Amino acid sequence: MFFKLIALFLFLTGTGLSAYAKHPEQNPMVFGKNRLSIITPTLLRLEYAVDGKFIDAPTLFAYDRASMLSPESIDVKELGDNCYEIKTPSLRIWYKNDGFPFSTSNLNVFYTHNGKEKKFTNRFITKNNLGGPVETLDRVTAEIPMNDGILSKDGWYMIDDARGDLLVNDWIEPRDTKNHIQDQYCFIYGNDFKAALASLGAISGKVPMTRKYIHGVWYCRYWDYTSDEFLDIIDGYDKNDFPIDNIVFDMGWHTNDAKVGTGHNGHLNWNGYTWNRELIPDPADLVKKLHEKGVTVSLNDHPHDGIRPHEHNYDEFAKALGVNPGEVPLFDLSDKNYMEKFFRYAHKPSEDIGVDFWWLDWQQHL
Known part of the structure; x- marks a missing residue:
């Protein structure tokens, strides 16, 4: 009799058992062509795929797919009319499954910022970003505009990865942008900047501890x-x-007698991999002596022109790559075969004599 009364009450009040919060069966949560992934309590991934096929492969940005908030830490309540309330330990999400990509009309995320509840929608405008990296300080003499970073006084930031290349079998592969049209990462952290950085590590991979000498x-x-x-x-x-x-x-370590190439900023000889024996007759001996003095050695690298005919091992490189003698293949970061041969013939000979690392000079827009 008791259960019949409960059922009658729920019927008369228009309330179903689904109105009670419950843990989702899985995370990510799929709603037709939409997929909502809760990666950390403060990081959401929003996807929309026309064909319903979502992307689980890593990308250049989203390198680590292992992190995902446990379903036990998520509460879902059906509100009726295809609407849901989804809660994480830090966020309250309202979502209406209307069959369209995630937008300001079907998704609101509520978070705490400066002691007040604020609303986030997946738009791209952030007014109070604290700035990110600067490519170069060359010719900088005054204040300069900053690129965006993850941290913002707005308490959120969003990254659009919809066109980010995939990593398949440890190499770059273009994604299907015709069907998989939405892929957004929403960092919604309020005042908790540490949580924002932790979320970045959760999706992009943890940053390894740098060597002590790097900070010297x-x-x-x-x-x-x-x-x-x-x-x-x-x-x-x-x-x-x-x-x-x-x-x-800097660039004096290598020869400067290139005759062909695309050149950069009007220079053919910023790029080079053959030691200048007039200045450094015995590179291995010099590197050895510097190591004995407790100093690490780095070489300047402008790779934009790749390996050209004037380099000492060009013939071996061309043969391994399968190009005609004298041909100058363009530097191609997207070509796995080219890059394997490039590292073998451009970098490895110097690394074999003890060079510790390379300084990639920024000016080459690869």
Whole structure:
């Protein structure tokens, strides 16, 4: 009799058992052509696929697909009329399953910011972003505009990854942008900036701890130094009891006799991989002596012109790549075969004699 009364009450009040919050069976949650993934309590992924086929492969941005908030940490309540209330430990989401891509008309996310409840919708305008990385400080003499970063005084930021290349079998593959038309990552963290950075690590992969020497003193100058001059520089630091951890060889380390290439900024010779033996007769010996002094060695790299006929090992490179002698294949970051041969013949010879890492000079828009 008791259960009959409960059923009658629910019927008369228009309330069904589905109105009570419950954990979803799985996360991500699929609503027809829409998929909502709750990656962390403050990070949502919004997808819309015309053919209903969603993307689980990593992308250049979303490298780590392993993180996903446990369904036990999510509450879902059916509100009727295809509307849902979804709660995480930090967010309250209202969603109407209307069959259209996620938008301001079918998705609202409520979060706490400065002690008040605020509403987020998946738009691209953020007014109070705190800024992100700057490509270069070349020729900077005053205040400059900043690119966006994840952190914002608005308490949220969104990244559109709808055209981001996939990573399949450890290489780049274009995605289907005709059917998979929406792929947005909504960082909604309020005042909790640490949560925002943790969410970034959850989807892009945790940042490994850098080597201690990376945080030390670096020396680099756009100058054609000889081996003896490089060693004198380190001795000068030692004599003045000043630390030195890294020395960067700028463009003088390689030859400058290229005759062909696309050139950058009017220069054919910023790019090079053949040691300049007039300045540095024995590169391996120089690197060894610098290591003995406790200094790591980095080489300047402008890879935009790849490996050209003037390089000492061009013939081997061309044969391995399968191109005609004298042909200059364009540098192609998207070509796995080209890049494997490039690293083998451009970088590995110097790494084999002890070069620690490469300084990728920013000016080449690869």
